Amino acid sequence: MIKWTILALAVPLLAACSGPQSILDPAGPAARQVATVWWFMFGVASVVWVGVSLLWIYALARKPRHTSAKQARAINRRWVISGGIVLPTVSIILLLLFGVPTGRSMIPLPVEGQDPLVIEVTGHQWWWEVHYPESGVTTANQFIVPVGRPLDVHLTSADVIHSFWVPRLGGKRDMVPGRIHEIRLEASHAGVFRGQCSEFCGAQHTRMILHVEALEPEGFDTWLSERQSFASPALPPGAAGEEFRDTCGQCHRVAGITEGARAPDLTDLASRPTLGAGTLENDSEGLRRWLREHQDIKAGNAMPAHDDIDDDILEQIAAWLETLAP
Ligand code: HEC
Ligand SMILES: [Cu+2]
Structure with missing residues (x-):
């Protein structure tokens, strides 16, 4: 039983602290401060949790004591003042002492000797x-x-x-x-x-x-x-080049070739790791799947399906897109 409890508690601790998107694995000064605030809050919350649990167990276990109505009122008042006013005031001040400098470190104030x-x-x-x-x-x-x-x-x-x-x-x-x-x-x-x-x-x-x-x-x-x-490679000759300039180029920019401004700039497309903002790997298969099936893979995205374009024209466009890498 104890073994399983420890294991169950250990899983979230082991699993969530690293990885490409974990705030507990900071890779810069601002993130480090955010992580410090997190650990501080975690520590305080743990102490409060243990404290409340101990009080609760004590309250269950102790023998009832007889108090007069007047004494009971005094005890109640003590709890309201310490638990309802003093405790929150102290905790919020402590949190602000940590939180305000952290927020400030992410404001772009001029700093002497730094060139952001x-x-x-x-x-x-x-x-x-x-x-x-x-x-x-x-x-x-x-x-x-x-x-x-x-x-x-x-x-x-x-x-x-x-x-x-x-x-x-x-x-x-x-x-x-x-x-x-x-x-x-x-x-x-x-x-x-x-x-x-x-x-x-x-x-x-x-x-x-x-x-x-x-x-x-x-x-x-x-x-x-x-x-x-980087000088973009010339468009493929003939119909494929025309298709790209007249259709794709309405939305996409390729430096020196098209000026579209409604869609991702494709000038360095082949050097990027993914397509569709992390949807597909940017390799030869991924690119062809994107061009044909992007409305199935990322339904509703702002690039219209181009079912009217012949396969061999799309293939020539794909082969040219693969050369767009500085
Ligand atoms: C109406 C505007 C429009 C047209 C026309 C258009 N696209 Fe797109 N394209 C987009 C948008 C918007 C995206 C981003 C979709 C998303 O990820 O949500 C996109 C994404 C792409 C991507 C992936 C880029 C990346 O960095 O993830 C490629 C490659 C691409 N388009 C190629 C083409 C080709 C080739 C054509 C012509 C056959 C074309 N597009 C026509 C709007 C357009
Ligand atoms: Cu969003």
């Missing part, structure tokens, strides 16, 4: 647009950042309210149409993390996943400059 990198992220139903204004680079569904540099993330939405949250980097913020919210984050070591839209935004809200990758500063500079200097 601005990244603009726009939520769409149901994908992420990611833009680096200083270098003019745009990508989608991936958030690539340098290690050790503060990031000022400017958040907005093109349609409904979404919410940006990369638990291992720090707290979340809503993305509201017509407004720009800012949050300061930082990655303290290289690695792959995961973000997820955290405000219900429609049928495919669960398939709005953000691939987050922190690179060492040199690696990040290379990543950016490769994209700045």
Whole structure:
């Protein structure tokens, strides 16, 4: 019995503390503070739970004592004042002492000697647009950042309210149409993390996943400059090229080729790990499945089914899309 109880208690502790999306496995200063607040609250709640349980057992076990009505009133008053006023006041002050600096660390205030990198992220139903204004680079569904540099993330939405949250980097913020919210984050070591839209935004809200990758500063500079200097390969000749320019290009941008602005920028498509915001692996099979079956796989997404396009034309477009990698 005891063995099973210990095992049952151990499972959540072992299972939930690591992983690409765990707040208990922080990968940056803001996230570390959030985790500290969490552990503090967990500790206090555990003490309260044990304390209340002990009092409860004591109350059940002790012999009833006879008190006069006056004494009973005094005891009641003592409980109301200590449990109803003193205890909450002290706990809330303690929580604020932890919570306020944590919230403050995610506000993009100017800090001497720091040069934050601005990244603009726009939520769409149901994908992420990611833009680096200083270098003019745009990508989608991936958030690539340098290690050790503060990031000022400017958040907005093109349609409904979404919410940006990369638990291992720090707290979340809503993305509201017509407004720009800012949050300061930082990655303290290289690695792959995961973000997820955290405000219900429609049928495919669960398939709005953000691939987050922190690179060492040199690696990040290379990543950016490769994209700045990349010349997109020419469209396939003939009908396939025309189809892409006239249909797909209405929504999708490919630098130097099409200027669509309603859908993920495809300029560095082949270098991205997933398709449809984390829906499919971006490999040769995944790409072809996306082009043919995306309305079955991610029903209702804003890309119309293209059943009218011949298989061999779509195949030529797919083969060309696979060359879009700096
Ligand atoms: C009406 C606008 C529209 C048209 C036309 C359109 N798309 Fe899309 N496309 C989208 C949207 C919106 C998404 C994102 C869907 C999502 O993930 O929710 C998308 C996603 C994609 C993706 C995955 C991108 C990624 O990073 O996940 C590829 C590849 C793609 N489209 C290729 C094409 C091709 C090829 C054509 C032409 C045959 C085309 N699209 C036509 C709107 C469009
Ligand atoms: Cu959402």
